[in-house]
Amino acid sequence: MSQVVEDFRQAEWDASRQLACYLPYQFQNKTVFKGFDARCGGCNRGILPHYLKGFIQSMAEDKCLLSSIGYCMRCNSVTYFDFIITAGKEMKVESVDLRNETTSYC
Numbered sequence: 001m002s003q004v005v006e007d008f009r010q011a012e013w014d015a016s017r018q019l020a021c022y023l024p025y026q027f028q029n030k031t032v033f034k035g036f037d038a039r040c041g042g043c044n045r046g047i048l049p050h051y052l053k054g055f056i057q058s059m060a061e062d063k064c065l066l067s068s069i070g071y072c073m074r075c076n077s078v079t080y081f082d083f084i085i086t087a088g089k090e091m092k093v094e095s096v097d098l099r100n101e102t103t104s105y106c
């Protein structure tokens with residue numbers, strides 16, 4: 001097992017809630033976000049909802065931040081999913097790199 005996965009498990013996994021706890025997410029403008037197709041960054045297979053943890057946080061009436069971590073059993077790796085979701089006439093999902101931003105400010 002890689003050190004990355006080891007660290008991740010200890011620091012984040014046990015303490016985190018399943019993302020499914022937050023889904024479906026209803027925006028204040030009543031638009032509903034049902035979830036996304038989480039794929040492993042290593043083997044590109046789908047990650048089961050049970051292995052997807054994280055949270056959704058409201059940013060505005062029609063905007064929320066989704067930050068989650070998926071664990072892939074098949075290749076034993078971890079993929080981060082960070083999105084800003086905007087619920088306009090069409091749902092817009094933008095990837096954000098929260099973790100790199102944090103490091104560059106250090």
Ligand SMILES: [Zn+2]
Pocket residue numbers: 040041042043044045072073074075076077
């Ligand atoms: Zn995988």
